[in-house]
Amino acid sequence: MSEETELATVVELLDDEYARAILAATSIEPMSASELAERCDASPPTVYRRLDRLREQDLVEAAQQLDPEGHHYEVFSARLARLEVELDDGDYQIEIERRERDAADRFTELFEGLK
Structure with a gap:
């Protein structure tokens, strides 16, 4: 994806009140969709x-949780830490800083990539 496409996609996504509300809520604590x-x-x-849409842009991540009855469900956490847009000499530059994934998530991704 080009930087221009990424900028347009992220700006459009952050223009949505529900996407912003989801990012704000999940920046405080992981939350289920319900x-x-x-x-x-x-x-x-x-x-x-x-x-x-937020996952496509790697702005939220999902993790599995267990409820008291032993059922699995997903909770979501914001990965967006900082977004900077700079205008310089007629060009926009975008920098997205994402929070690091925890070690368990990185291990799971590595293991699943080996299959």
Whole structure:
């Protein structure tokens, strides 16, 4: 993806009130989609669509959790730490700083890549 395409995609995504609300909520603590729907006053399909788009841009990540009955569900955490847009000599430059993934997530990604 070119830097210009990435800039346009991220700016469009951050222009969406639900995407911003999801990022804000998940920057505080990991949350499930149902928790996000309640917190953001949005329908579950709206939340899932925004989560898909945020994940495509690597601005949120998912992790598996267990509930007290032993069922798995996903919780989401913001990866966006900082976004900087600079205009210099007629050109826009974008810099996206993402939070580091924890070691367990990196190990899982490495292991799954070996299959």
